[in-house]
Amino acid sequence: MFSPTEEKALTDVTSPPTRSHVRVIRLNVDDDVVISLDQLVSGTRIESEGVTVAGLIPPGHKMATRAIEPGEAVRRYGQIIGFASQPIRAGQHVHTHNLAMGDFTRDYAYSAEAKPTALAPQVATFQGIVREDGRVATRNYIGILTSVNCSATVARAISDHFRRDIHPEALAEFPNVDGVVALTHGSGCAVDPDGEGLAILQRTLGGYACHPNFWSVLVIGLGCETNQIPKLLATQGLSDNPRLRTFTIQDTGGTTKTIAQGIELIREMLPQANQVKRETVPASHLTIGLQCGGSDGYSGISANPVLGAAVDLLVQQGGTAILSETPEIYGAEHLLTRRASTPEIGRKLVDRISWWEEYCARNGAQMNNNPSAGNKAGGLTTVLEKSLGGIAKGGSTNLNEVYEYAQPVRERGLVFMDTPGYDPISATGQVAGGANMICFTTGRGSAYGCAPSPSVKLATNSALMERQSDDMDLNCGAVLDGTNTIQALGAELFQLLLDTASGQRSRSESHGYGQNEFVPWQISVVT
Structure with a gap:
């Protein structure tokens, strides 16, 4: 997903990030903002940036590091996240009151950054349930569906x-x-x-x-x-x-x-x-649906890159990961088209973006109606900012196919399924496509499950993990705290996925989540 400069910026976050007596994170040398890890109060000097805070800036929110004129592009992750709607002084809070969406050209550069994926030297395994046709299950349910x-x-x-x-x-x-x-x-x-x-x-x-x-x-x-x-x-x-x-x-x-x-x-x-038995099978039989919900300003810094690191490990094992939520990659799709295995696959993704633009237009809606109220409270301002962080879930390997909603997923590696951004609808499509697990990142605190596929939830910050520990399976806040790295937590998450696929119950399963979260996408005219 990220350029070498951006990859280094994300790595630097975990080693630990540059800090003074207050904690802020700079993700890219070209960024116009830094992200606060603590509440910043007016008059505080950020020595690493040579900037004095002007006003109150909540944790997870953005602070300008330079003066920005109205209409100027504002960058985070080294990418455009919006345009200044009024003058912004260095040290000021950058959010919905002074940052807005705008049109800009994106270079799709189809397949320009595609590269072979090296297979892992050792085969990872889990205890799966092998069905008569050779497909492998992670759970053994009896289901009741309604027409x-x-x-x-x-x-x-x-x-x-x-x-x-x-x-x-x-x-x-x-x-x-x-x-x-x-x-x-x-x-x-x-x-x-x-x-x-x-x-x-x-x-x-x-x-x-x-x-x-x-x-x-x-x-x-x-x-x-x-x-x-x-x-x-x-x-x-x-x-x-x-x-x-x-x-x-x-x-x-x-x-x-x-x-x-x-x-x-x-x-x-x-x-x-009841006669089924688990047996040792390679991790190539895992198909993981990637989700993020209740996102915050830390999602694209901690939990989403950690999940991306685990996805890279899965793909190296021959497994499959399904990235989705088309409205939540909007404005950042060019980072995926560059990684498409073929130009045709990249064009498929752009075609789905075009469909969404037309769908929104005929229904009097806009693609930038995201983020949600909770996302904004957590520090996300525009759908561009949310999209750039959301794509990090997909790791760094090639994009190997693009599917429409609920289509059977046949291709291995990283694939994309066109779904809405609403998590229950999106995950329902992924499971219908064959996902035998869901991995779900959250910064605000999502409570979610997805029967018959177990859902593993990742907290973006330690405060959430402490507050809602009975809903979270892994704390990625250690990235922000500087006590762990993205790669190390990605390896820990990959092992957690293998353990869960082997029958270890996730937190959402222990609470009985999963039945009410089945929500097929409805686009019909109801008469």
Whole structure:
């Protein structure tokens, strides 16, 4: 992602960064701002920058290191993050009150920086579940999917019967089954039967129906919905079989009978599902969905680069990482097109950016409606700034393919999937595409899980880790504290991913997250 100068700047952050009696971070020699690690008060002298603070600057926010005239570009990571909307003096807070979006030319330089990826000298392994077709699972669930919102209640009632926290006896004899989960949604009817929206929903459901982390799946409908189950199966190349059972409330005879039938079918499936055994498999069987949510000014400095370092290790093992959230790479996509394995792959990414620009325009929206309120409170000002930090999750290897939402991911290495920036929708698409794990960075404190794929969460700063430790799996704040490096924490994270893939439960799993976070992308006109 970063140029050699930017890579050195990020490395310098961990060794530790240049500091005086107050802590600030300069990421690139060409930057117009530094990032505060502590609250800066007016009159404080930043000796490393030769600047005196003018006003109050919260932790994680930006301070100008030079005078900036209205309309001038402002840089962080050595890249443009916006344009001054009013005069900014050296030492002043740089944020939404004086920094705005603007148009600028980006040099896509397709494939100019693509380079071969050296394979790791030693094979990393984990304890996975090998399915009959050779695919490898990290978990062993029984799933319940719904064709339409109208069957959500019965699906939940069936899964609740097998909840270990409510009915511990229901799965007591089946320790190798991770659980029974109902993944429901709010769509499936009153949409164009031949439109893109229904096709996306069917593709998403199809991806989950054959996901390796499910031993078996029930698909339940109402009976009269637009998203008819026979057509759903046909479009996805699926058919009823002993491990994919389908039925509707209307054909079964109502709610009570449907719930009873679902419970009975799962009881029949459990003994066989419990027969799975974990075995040693190479890390090349891991497909990780990359997510960031509740980001702050530190995300692009600590947790995202740490995740990028782990992704590089995974790719060197022959594994796969899915970078997504198209609106949150907007303005920084040129850093990916330069790493595209072929110019065609780079152009695919730019085509998806163009689609989003048109999509926003016809809906009266703008691509720069990001960051969120919480992101801004944490120090992020524009989507350009957020995008530059977000891309760091993808590490430094080539971009090998670009997929549309929920398409099956076949290519190895770093790939991109076109999704919205909203985390539950984005991760749902990644899992539908085959992600058997999710890795999620957060600076504000996200609470998230993604059944059937375990989600590992990374805190960007130590204060968050202390405050919300029961939701975080790894503290990347050590990068900011100067007590650890990006590369060392990346290696630690890679091992944590192997351990989690082997069955070690993540924090979100221990809290029971995952069922409510299934959110397929809805773009249909609802009639």
